[in-house]
Amino acid sequence: MARIEIEGGVPLNGSVAVSGAKNAVLPILMASLLTDAPCRLKNVPHLKDVTTTIELLAQMGAEVGLADQFTIELDTAGVAHQEAPYDLVKTMRASVLVLGPLLGRFGKARVSLPGGCAIGARPVDQHLRGLAALGADVYVDAGYIVAEADRLHGANIVLDTATVTGTENIMMAAVTASGVTRIENAAQEPEVVDLADCLNSMGAQIEGAGSNTIVVHGGKPLSGYDFTVLPDRIEAGTFLVGAAMTGGHITTRRSNPRTLDAVLQKLEQAGAEINTGEDWIELDMHGCRPQAVDVTTAPYPGFPTDMQAQFTALNAIAEGTGVVRETVFENRFMHVLELQRLGADIRLEGNAVVIRGQPKLTGAPLMATDLRASAGLVLAGLVAEGTTVIDRVYHIDRGYENIEEKLGQLGARIRRYAARAA
Numbered sequence: 001m002a003r004i005e006i007e008g009g010v011p012l013n014g015s016v017a018v019s020g021a022k023n024a025v026l027p028i029l030m031a032s033l034l035t036d037a038p039c040r041l042k043n044v045p046h047l048k049d050v051t052t053t054i055e056l057l058a059q060m061g062a063e064v065g066l067a068d069q070f071t072i073e074l075d076t077a078g079v080a081h082q083e084a085p086y087d088l089v090k091t092m093r094a095s096v097l098v099l100g101p102l103l104g105r106f107g108k109a110r111v112s113l114p115g116g117c118a119i120g121a122r123p124v125d126q127h128l129r130g131l132a133a134l135g136a137d138v139y140v141d142a143g144y145i146v147a148e149a150d151r152l153h154g155a156n157i158v159l160d161t162a163t164v165t166g167t168e169n170i171m172m173a174a175v176t177a178s179g180v181t182r183i184e185n186a187a188q189e190p191e192v193v194d195l196a197d198c199l200n201s202m203g204a205q206i207e208g209a210g211s212n213t214i215v216v217h218g219g220k221p222l223s224g225y226d227f228t229v230l231p232d233r234i235e236a237g238t239f240l241v242g243a244a245m246t247g248g249h250i251t252t253r254r255s256n257p258r259t260l261d262a263v264l265q266k267l268e269q270a271g272a273e274i275n276t277g278e279d280w281i282e283l284d285m286h287g288c289r290p291q292a293v294d295v296t297t298a299p300y301p302g303f304p305t306d307m308q309a310q311f312t313a314l315n316a317i318a319e320g321t322g323v324v325r326e327t328v329f330e331n332r333f334m335h336v337l338e339l340q341r342l343g344a345d346i347r348l349e350g351n352a353v354v355i356r357g358q359p360k361l362t363g364a365p366l367m368a369t370d371l372r373a374s375a376g377l378v379l380a381g382l383v384a385e386g387t388t389v390i391d392r393v394y395h396i397d398r399g400y401e402n403i404e405e406k407l408g409q410l411g412a413r414i415r416r417y418a419a420r421a422a
């Protein structure tokens, strides 16, 4: 299995380009299933989850090719199997995002139930309830969610929780439904807005994306899309935290500061000087150690759960004591035991961790457990004295494009070892 090795102690310095947002790319690729016209998506990052999505669409009968390094062309006219099988869904839960578009275009979809997950139970009940409200017959058969409908109709749907992919699934089905759909308590994440913008570019009429009430005027004819995906706010945030932890000075290029307000405010509290422009963010720690910060995760515009592990790592080497509370997922502290192996002083208390910052961490072999937990470990490795080796790098590759190359550009001493022969 591939490993990443880091020699800690070098402040991050310089500038780095941010890739397209994984969590916008995935639903937008799935949205190509809504039309039999060709689609083209630009600014697509090279990630394992993107490859899995392409594999999923190709298994259904879609033609998928590369126009250039970062542009994917899709033609789903030949899709013949409306199914997402267990072997793909179990490696990527976002596969459930085919449910809405398949139901909308073909009137039927079979998607394996995702099962458990490293970061919590993660049910999909709100997706199913929303699709049922639009008129679908939804049931579970042999481990698969089956959704069927002769036609869908608009409905008023109040979500129990502001689920991101649930909002996206319901929105994609609703654009094909007759009449008006209102989704209340909708997720307000920038990636939901990007999907709505893409659907509108196809001819859909969606209002209110980015607020907690989304209104879809359904039944409009849908063409293909030629769309550029927004920058990845979590990748940008991860590099910025890395610079804050190492006393560095970096600029993230091709990044959108307006999607990172909560994170940038916490970094300022930690002592960083932040300057922003239209598509860049500059962070300067002036060589100082960060101050500990308290963080509570919440749906957007609150502090993102996908940045929680990185701030746990920051607090581990900060001055003072920080409390990090996780309110979105119930089991997202897998990185804590690994950080303790580097000498971090962290106490788990229910859904929170209390972290007493240490003047130094010491390198050790670590195991990546999930995507964002791994990002926290990489950041800790950047400050730990000596060598940190992170195993199970495939978790990182799901969501970070060439992380070792990009951190290397910023001066980190980091390298990847290829898989050892068995």
Ligand code: EPU
Pocket (backbone or CB within 6 Å): 022, 023, 026, 094, 120, 121, 122, 123, 124, 125, 126, 127, 128, 161, 162, 163, 164, 165, 166, 187, 191, 305, 306, 328, 329, 330, 371, 372, 399
């Ligand atoms: N929930 C339910 N019922 C549902 C759906 C969700 O109870 O039907 C609960 C979940 O269990 C969780 C909360 O609602 O406690 C929020 O989950 P949400 O559905 O919003 O998460 P998601 O859509 O499965 C997306 C991102 C995640 C990100 C979360 C929260 C994608 C593909 N994934 O997941 O990204 O953490 O929103 O912002 O968009 C990652 O990139 O590493 C990642 C995990």
